Amino acid sequence: MTSHAAAIPMDQRRPEPGVEFYTMKLGMWIFLLSEIMFFTSLIGAYVILRFAHPEQWAYPGEVLNVPLTAINTFVLICSSVTMVKAFAALEHDDQKGLQLWLVATILLGSTFVGVQVYEYIHLAADGFIPVAANYSAEGGPLYGSTFYLMTGFHGLHVTIGVFALIGVLIRSMGGHFNSKKVGGVEIMGLYWHFVDLVWIVLFTIVYLV
Numbered sequence: 001m002t003s004h005a006a007a008i009p010m011d012q013r014r015p016e017p018g019v020e021f022y023t024m025k026l027g028m029w030i031f032l033l034s035e036i037m038f039f040t041s042l043i044g045a046y047v048i049l050r051f052a053h054p055e056q057w058a059y060p061g062e063v064l065n066v067p068l069t070a071i072n073t074f075v076l077i078c079s080s081v082t083m084v085k086a087f088a089a090l091e092h093d094d095q096k097g098l099q100l101w102l103v104a105t106i107l108l109g110s111t112f113v114g115v116q117v118y119e120y121i122h123l124a125a126d127g128f129i130p131v132a133a134n135y136s137a138e139g140g141p142l143y144g145s146t147f148y149l150m151t152g153f154h155g156l157h158v159t160i161g162v163f164a165l166i167g168v169l170i171r172s173m174g175g176h177f178n179s180k181k182v183g184g185v186e187i188m189g190l191y192w193h194f195v196d197l198v199w200i201v202l203f204t205i206v207y208l209v
Contacts, residue, residue, distance in 0.1 A: 028187040032194050035157075039198050042153065043205060046146045056140030060207050063128055063143075065119055072115040073203045076158070079108035080196040083189050093179045095172065102169045105192070109162040116155045120148075150202055157195050164188060 050057055060066060082104040089097030123129070130145040168188050171177065177185055 024183050024187055025190075028190050032190065035194065035198075039154075039201075042150050043201065046150060046205065049142055049146060053140070053142055056142040058143065060209075063123070063126075064147075064207055065122070066207050068115065068119060069203060069207050072112055072119075073199065075108050075115070076112045076196050076199055079105050079112070080193050082108060083192045087182070087185055087189050090177055090182050090185050091179050095175070098172050098177065098185070099169060102165060102172060106162055106165045106169065109158055109165065109192075113155055113159050113162065116151065116158075147206060150206065154195070154199055154202055157198075161188075161192055161195055164191070 082101045086098050086101035086105060089095075089101055128144055128147075130141070130148045165188060168184055171184060
């Protein structure tokens, strides 16, 4: 039996309005769910190791630059606000506002990564590196290896997000988005807010507890 869809020529078929948008959004949610499971595994392993080997961990303030990272956390939170402002501008067809807030988000995200690199350089100079044989700072090799794994993996996500934001900015300059075509900006916002939320959890567990 021949179905109705099969009877329609391929070149005359069109997706239902919004189907592509929701597919993109659903794909991002599925991706974020997989990322939640991954980060949950990392954080869970960190907590278990820390309780099982407390002698490996120094008090965070003795090794890590907590005030600097607190400021950097505020910078990342501000970038979530600018991302919201970018989406709000797009909903009002404010193209200049969209591009302005996207640039602000990119600059804030880049600042976060730059400060994290600066922190790594100084920690390494103080002997806090994830190599047991060369470890000389307070704590033990588990502390260093888990610290760099968790914060470094998150920093990689922020870096990827910054490049993705640059791509969204370039497309916005080409007039790709408007109030009825917001998909790319919205799913980028979902990713960015997720990265922000994960860092708040990491900052609390790694730097404050």
